[in-house]
């Protein structure tokens with residue numbers, strides 16, 4: 001395989017979108033970010049502001065009442081929101097994650113049923129792949145779906161589901177033919193009001209504390225037969241194809257968090273004086289800032305290149321998606337840790353945003369496949 005890729009470029013529309021989202025994030029989301037984290041509460045102000053401005057799911061096609069934004073536009077929204085509040089950036093990010101299996105593989109009828117309300121911001125959607133005993137090895141899942149007349153009956157438990165309790169719709173992978181392992185997994189859409197569906201307790205997390213993460217319980221959960229996404233047995237393939245489109249969005253979420261930490265660090269080192277000088281005057285500090293800026297910019301470019309590749313359906317989009325997610329999230333961990341370092345003791349307190357950003361950055365190395373799994377994916381692509 002070749003890792004060459006065409007260059008992406010942003011249009012005037014993209015840059016106008018960036019300015020609009022940045023303004024909204026600074027005015028309507030940033031003021032609540034610290035308190036949302038402190039109280040581990042849902043960022044309702046961000047949710048309402050994103051929905052009102054039409055930024056909660058820009059990737060949904062105009063045909064389904066969405067804005068028809070491309071993969072770059074979706075990244076711009078997530079990046080600018082994550083720059084001030086990672087928890088809030090999960091509304092647009094998970095709307096893309098949850099709806100992508102439908103966009104890629106569902107029947108036209110199912111698309112018409114689910115996508116328009118998400119496009120209009122009236123509802124949102126989560127993605128249910130992981131289970132307690134099936135994380136990196138997601139194909140080992142135990143949640144089952146059995147056909148019963150003109151319905152499917154789901155039983156089992158999904159774990160770690162982002163935005164659960166907030167979302168109205170849930171894309172859920174379940175085993176329909178246990179003999180076939182990955183080829184016996186199918187994808188379904190479940191609604192919060194479906195009988196036998198229940199959201200479990202909230203996890204107590206290190207970061208992204210404003211974003212609810214819960215289990216989903218299915219106890220003889222009955223859904224109509226036409227809620228299957230694509231053909232039986234194609235669900236795992238759809239789940240993996242989805243990740244080619246959404247790993248760039250996690251990468252760019254990491255870039256947004258790192259950018260926020262970099263900006264906070266730059267402001268602080270110019271202000272803070274030691275040895276009768278601003279600490280920004282010390283070359284040791286300047287080199288740290290330069291390295292942080294270089295890393296954030298390379299990660300940003302990587303994410304946009306991979307988003308553009310996913311939009312075009314390039315053959316190497318999967319490699320690039322894993323590379324972007326892995327690289328950007330590792331960079332975000334480094335940059336946010338260095339930002340805390342540049343704040344000295346103050347950086348270790350909750351009085352400044354960089355400790356929150358460092359805690360928030362960590363999840364980007366774990367979800368949508370850990371960075372070890374991204375390396376497995378990349379090595380497989382390179383060695384095949």
Ligand SMILES: Cc1cc2nc3c(=O)[nH]c(=O)nc-3n(C[C@H](O)[C@H](O)[C@H](O)COP(=O)(O)OP(=O)(O)OC[C@H]3O[C@@H](n4cnc5c(N)ncnc54)[C@H](O)[C@@H]3O)c2cc1C
Pocket residue numbers: 126127128129130131132134135136137159160161162163205208213363366367368369370371372373376
């Ligand atoms: C806050 C949060 C939100 C999440 N949101 C969602 C969601 O919305 N939807 C969803 O479906 N899932 C979600 N997840 C689940 C997430 O994707 C999994 O946690 C992740 O894939 C890792 O699975 P695991 O936790 O079972 O870890 P494990 O698979 O048990 O991994 C443990 C360690 O072993 C390593 N490891 C495992 N296999 C290999 C291997 N082959 N080679 C090298 N190292 C390996 C891993 O890299 C990791 O370091 C979320 C998780 C969290 C914490």
